[in-house]
Amino acid sequence: MKQLSILMVLIVTSLCTFAQNGNAPDALTYLQYDKIRIGGYGEFLYQKMDYHADQNSSTNGAIAANRGLVDIPRAVFSFEYKFTPSIEFVTEIEFEHLGTGSALEMEYEEAGEYEKEVEKGGEVMLEQVHITKTFAPWFRVRAGHMIVPVGNTNQRHLPHQFFGTVRPESETAILPSTWHETGIAILGAYRKWSYQLQVVSGLTANGFDRKGWIKNGNQKMMETTIMTSPAYVARLESRHIKNLILGASFYTGNTTKNTLKPEFFKDDEKGNVRITSADFTFNNNKFIARGNFLYGNLENAGKITLVNSGISSKSQFKRTPVARNAMAWSIEAGVNLFGWGKARPSKLIPFARYEKFDSMFKTDPGITKDERCNRTKWSVGVNYFLTPTVGLKMDYAQRSFGNENLRKENTFGVAIVYSGWFFSK
Numbered sequence: 001m002k003q004l005s006i007l008m009v010l011i012v013t014s015l016c017t018f019a020q021n022g023n024a025p026d027a028l029t030y031l032q033y034d035k036i037r038i039g040g041y042g043e044f045l046y047q048k049m050d051y052h053a054d055q056n057s058s059t060n061g062a063i064a065a066n067r068g069l070v071d072i073p074r075a076v077f078s079f080e081y082k083f084t085p086s087i088e089f090v091t092e093i094e095f096e097h098l099g100t101g102s103a104l105e106m107e108y109e110e111a112g113e114y115e116k117e118v119e120k121g122g123e124v125m126l127e128q129v130h131i132t133k134t135f136a137p138w139f140r141v142r143a144g145h146m147i148v149p150v151g152n153t154n155q156r157h158l159p160h161q162f163f164g165t166v167r168p169e170s171e172t173a174i175l176p177s178t179w180h181e182t183g184i185a186i187l188g189a190y191r192k193w194s195y196q197l198q199v200v201s202g203l204t205a206n207g208f209d210r211k212g213w214i215k216n217g218n219q220k221m222m223e224t225t226i227m228t229s230p231a232y233v234a235r236l237e238s239r240h241i242k243n244l245i246l247g248a249s250f251y252t253g254n255t256t257k258n259t260l261k262p263e264f265f266k267d268d269e270k271g272n273v274r275i276t277s278a279d280f281t282f283n284n285n286k287f288i289a290r291g292n293f294l295y296g297n298l299e300n301a302g303k304i305t306l307v308n309s310g311i312s313s314k315s316q317f318k319r320t321p322v323a324r325n326a327m328a329w330s331i332e333a334g335v336n337l338f339g340w341g342k343a344r345p346s347k348l349i350p351f352a353r354y355e356k357f358d359s360m361f362k363t364d365p366g367i368t369k370d371e372r373c374n375r376t377k378w379s380v381g382v383n384y385f386l387t388p389t390v391g392l393k394m395d396y397a398q399r400s401f402g403n404e405n406l407r408k409e410n411t412f413g414v415a416i417v418y419s420g421w422f423f424s425k
Helices: 002-021 299-311
Strands: 036-051 064-084 087-097 102-109 115-119 124-136 138-149 180-190 193-200 231-238 243-251 273-283 287-298 324-334 347-362 376-388 389-402 409-424
Touching: 124 180
Parallel strands: none
Antiparallel strands: 036 064, 036 409, 064 087, 087 124, 102 115, 124 138, 138 180, 180 193, 193 231, 231 243, 243 273, 273 287, 287 324, 324 347, 347 376, 376 389, 389 409
């Protein structure tokens, strides 16, 4: 606790620097500095819950409990450098939960057993590391490890870009967040359009499960990333209406060829994942609203369920049935009470958010749908930002399920959030 207190003092001190700069790392901003800049973002979180962590602890869901958590979900440090005015290097190092972890490796020399290794430190990782060559604002080429722009949260995951003390659950419950893969991309902006096209490392069907759908399929727990079948991503955004950003994304990729034992699948038993999403962000400094819709399809979900059920219990994969379709949508809106009169950097924003998401929306024959996966969540709260990117958040949230016999889960949260550039030259 003493170390945590010291760390919080250091970070809070750093907030003064963030406040002076007022900017924030953004995957789409570039050429806004001359040579080098260093920054980052992070969150300090406290939560109080009235339910047990195990949702299977009774036939009525999680039993009643009085528990609290304090955590630093993530502290991310960004470094960007320009070799020339048109060649840019970007990296982000992320420390999750104060930065400890492990990796999982299959040891074929040991009869195909899994071996857990601590040497990698899986929760300290490079979230981004890539080089971008700009030929023109509308044509840039990027290679390396980058954010997969599917959904609104992956695209805009900085803590001042959503209202709650935690990221919107509707997307993060069924997609990796923040989702990052290795590959190549072309991207750019023309007039009021912007776009990204990517060919990146794909998902592995071994990681799919009942509650998270494809969330745990991005191979980050593995020592090496299998890329027998790459994935293809496209995103298009429009800014034709003042203060409004409209976005749409599409993702597709075969996942059975990226499993640890692809021979368990026949050539025609592809596990193609296809995700379509649409989202919007409106912000005129008085009213802020965001929304998203996401629908996903998994080919041969029944066969993947059968293969995953036979994976070794030492693999750490969930080994639960996976659905053919998942669905999520959400909307949140807030009013900046300081948005009228004399312009000021601070904001006071009461807000409300509604989310509906189901990781077992539709299932293959023989797979029983679990109503614990059909979730609805209400959140209300307030954000107080001292600067546009440094603030205090509070919220109250209630999660309910498709079966009314399952207990509702209530959470109260408080978070200090920040993002910005420490140094720029």
